[in-house]
Amino acid sequence: MTKLPKLGFLYLDYVLRFFDHSNFKGWPDKIEEVVYHWKNDKKRFIKEVKAKNIDVLIGNIPATAYDTFVEISKELPHVRFVPSLETQFPNKSKENVTLFCDKYNLSAPKTKIYYDNEKGYKYLKNKAKYPQIIKRSYGPSNYGGYYVHKADNFKEAHELLEDKKYSPIYTQDAIDLKFSGDLRVMLIGHKPICAFWRFSGDGEWITNTSQGGSISYENVPMNALELAVEASKAAKAEYWACDIAICAKTDKAYILECATAFAAFPYIRDWIGQYLMWDFSNGRFPMPHVPLFSWEELGKVDSSLLRTMRHIGFSKYKPSCDGTWYINDPEDKFDMEEALLSNPNDVPASIAPEKLPIKKDLLKDTKKSKIEVNKINFNTASLTQIMTLHGMEEELALEIQEYLLDNVVTDSSDLLELESVDEQLIKVWDDSIDDMRVNINDADEDTLKKIKGIGSKLAKIILNFKEEVKKFSDLDQLKELDGIGKNKLAQLKSRLKIGE
Ligand SMILES: Nc1ncnc2c1ncn2[C@@H]1O[C@H](COP(=O)(O)OP(=O)(O)O)[C@@H](O)[C@H]1O
Ligand SMILES: [Mg+2]
Numbered sequence: 001m002t003k004l005p006k007l008g009f010l011y012l013d014y015v016l017r018f019f020d021h022s023n024f025k026g027w028p029d030k031i032e033e034v035v036y037h038w039k040n041d042k043k044r045f046i047k048e049v050k051a052k053n054i055d056v057l058i059g060n061i062p063a064t065a066y067d068t069f070v071e072i073s074k075e076l077p078h079v080r081f082v083p084s085l086e087t088q089f090p091n092k093s094k095e096n097v098t099l100f101c102d103k104y105n106l107s108a109p110k111t112k113i114y115y116d117n118e119k120g121y122k123y124l125k126n127k128a129k130y131p132q133i134i135k136r137s138y139g140p141s142n143y144g145g146y147y148v149h150k151a152d153n154f155k156e157a158h159e160l161l162e163d164k165k166y167s168p169i170y171t172q173d174a175i176d177l178k179f180s181g182d183l184r185v186m187l188i189g190h191k192p193i194c195a196f197w198r199f200s201g202d203g204e205w206i207t208n209t210s211q212g213g214s215i216s217y218e219n220v221p222m223n224a225l226e227l228a229v230e231a232s233k234a235a236k237a238e239y240w241a242c243d244i245a246i247c248a249k250t251d252k253a254y255i256l257e258c259a260t261a262f263a264a265f266p267y268i269r270d271w272i273g274q275y276l277m278w279d280f281s282n283g284r285f286p287m288p289h290v291p292l293f294s295w296e297e298l299g300k301v302d303s304s305l306l307r308t309m310r311h312i313g314f315s316k317y318k319p320s321c322d323g324t325w326y327i328n329d330p331e332d333k334f335d336m337e338e339a340l341l342s343n344p345n346d347v348p349a350s351i352a353p354e355k356l357p358i359k360k361d362l363l364k365d366t367k368k369s370k371i372e373v374n375k376i377n378f379n380t381a382s383l384t385q386i387m388t389l390h391g392m393e394e395e396l397a398l399e400i401q402e403y404l405l406d407n408v409v410t411d412s413s414d415l416l417e418l419e420s421v422d423e424q425l426i427k428v429w430d431d432s433i434d435d436m437r438v439n440i441n442d443a444d445e446d447t448l449k450k451i452k453g454i455g456s457k458l459a460k461i462i463l464n465f466k467e468e469v470k471k472f473s474d475l476d477q478l479k480e481l482d483g484i485g486k487n488k489l490a491q492l493k494s495r496l497k498i499g500e
Contacts, residue, residue: 005280008032008052010059010081018060018261023273025311026285042068046075056080056280060261063138066092082276083260087235091259093138094170101255104234107227108255109245111172113137117161120169124157131174132157136166145206150174175254178246182207182256183220185228186264187240188275189287192228194268194295195220217299221246227253235260238279239272267312289314375434378409390428396420408450410436410495437497440472453491472498 007024011017011033021031032052036045049057057079061069066088073085090097101108112128114120124132134157136147149164151157161169181199185192197220201212224244232240241262245254264272277285291314298306376385378400386397399418407414412433415421438447440462448459461481469477475493478484484492 004029004284005055005080006032006053007056007058007280008034008049008054010057010061011035012062012065013037015062018264019058019269019273022310023266023269024277025270025273027277036065038065042072046072049076049079054079056082058082058276060091061085061088062261063092083238084236087237088260090235090257091261094135094257095137095168097255097257097259098170098172100235100258101231104231106231106234106255107253109133109172109175111170113171114169115167117167117169120161120171121158124151124169124171125154128154128157128171129173130154130157132171133174134160134166134169134171136164137168137170145208148206150205175245175256176248177205177207178248178251180205180207181213183224183242183244183246184262185220185224185242185244186262186268187228187232187237187242188272188290189238189279190229190232190240191290192225192292193271193290194264194298195225195228196295196299217295220293220295221251221253223251223253227255228258231255231258238276265306265309267306267309270311289316376432377434377436378412378415379404379436389432391425406450407452408438408447410438410451412436414452435497437495439499440466440475440496441498443496451495453488453495474498 004027006029007027009017009019009031013035021027024031032054034045034048034052034054034057055078057076060083066085069081070085073079073081090100095113098108098111098113100106112120112123114123130151130153132151134149134151139147147166149160151160157171179197179199181197183195183197185195187193195217197216197218198207199214199216200207201214204213207213224246227244228240228242231242235258237260240258240260241264242255243257245256246252247254271288271290274285274288278287294314298312301309374385376389378386383397383401386392386400387394396418399420400415403409403415403418409415412426412429415426416423438451445456445459445463448454448462449456454462462478465477465481466472472478475496475498476489478492479489
């Protein structure tokens with residue numbers, strides 16, 4: 001067992017606590033807490049972290065404490081901050097988001113930042129394409145658009161900036177928002193675990209759900225997820241959120257904001273906790289399994305309930321209990337069998353058959369009639385037919401079809417080459433599979449060469465030989481071919497046949 005690191009929560013007075021012990025259910029050791037008290041608390045804070053022997057400090061740092069914590073982290077070189085200070089860089093300001101997107105070449109609206117007002121006004125007057133979105137760059141984060149403004153022309157931009165006195169001037173091209181909304185994508189370990197549209201309220205252009213907007217977990221576009229993954233990887237983020245705009249005209253995705261700090265239901269914070277436990281323990285704790293698009297289902301749950309749901313788990317697909325038993329049944333004791341047609345003689349003797357409400361003509365045919373099930377030849381079967389095989393799943397059926405592009409299957413065991421096929425599965429299919437051996441007298445070169453153990457060279461030799469003998473009457477004739485020994489012959493005989 002690997003030694004577990006000593007964990008601590010990084011808290012700050014007056015700042016919402018994103019994590020607490022309940023998110024780290026199952027962590028066997030005590031998790032420390034260290035609270036930063038603002039104003040000249042650096043030294044004391046560092047001392048406390050050292051005294052508590054903390055290896056990992058978990059928590060988001062608010063924008064206004066970012067620089068202080070860059071210094072603190074330098075004095076605690078052996079402490080791992082999660083998320084790291086580098087990862088939290090875009091938390092600090094909108095300017096940092098822009099610098100981050102530039103550095104990693106992530107799609108974002110064209111943005112200009114000026115510390116010199118005259119230069120800023122010159123840009124806004126002569127070059128900027130309106131509307132421009134003007135934002136306060138730095139400050140306590142997430143005011144839900146309170147510091148975000150739209151200017152339709154230079155006059156508006158100038159008046160706004162004279163009034164608000166934002167420094168720096170942070171101005172960017174407005175994206176023509178598809179569905180008048182933007183997307184919030186949350187990720188854990190670079191995997192999107194929740195995503196939703198946020199639509200603006202009536203008469204609003206900003207998508208602020210606390211001001212009458214609404215959200216929808218449906219139809220989140222793939223390119224938004226992809227961009228969010230790119231950003232998360234660039235930030236090396238354990239957890240991450242992106243606000244993404246989709247252009248109504250081009251469908252292109254743009255990052256508006258990204259950070260490790262965001263609002264999230266407790267069940268999401270539980271997943272992050274579980275993910276971090278996996279990370280900190282080198283796999284001793286399981287990584288949470290969160291299927292992509294699970295938010296579409298969870299989003300159907302009323303939000304008042306979502307707020308209270310905890311430790312939601314998803315498992316990987318497994319056959320049901322009885323199904324597993326059936327697949328593993330060594331003696332076929334509980335093998336499923338075709339039910340025979342019943343007949344009047346089955347009824348216990350005390351009841352006379354003629355008293356039963358059975359139609360007369362049915363009584364005549366009491367012979368056991370066996371229904372012939374169409375057996376499957378993989379080489380000719382449709383996807384639907386393949387799907388009827390026991391335990392078959394869509395993904396495997398597609399994989400088999402792909403395999404058949406380059407191979408002719410003469411026995412189900414050929415499919416053992418596929419990762420998801422094993423002996424047991426093949427055994428279960430046995431009764432449903434037709435004789436798939438290939439008739440040597442009608443096989444063409446293309447078919448022959450795709451059979452396991454034949455290949456183009458031998459296919460040609462066989463076909464030349466067939467021309468000589470006209471028709472094979474016995475597979476033993478293959479013995480006469482060059483290079484065909486006993487073993488090869490046996491192999492060919494299991495894959496080929498004479499006539500139907
Ligand atoms: N460049 C832009 N084009 C169009 N809409 C934008 C743009 N930037 C921001 N918005 C709108 O304003 C909202 C708030 O902007 P954001 O940068 O996320 O600031 P906040 O920190 O207030 O959340 C966004 O969710 C989006 O609806
Ligand atoms: Mg925002």
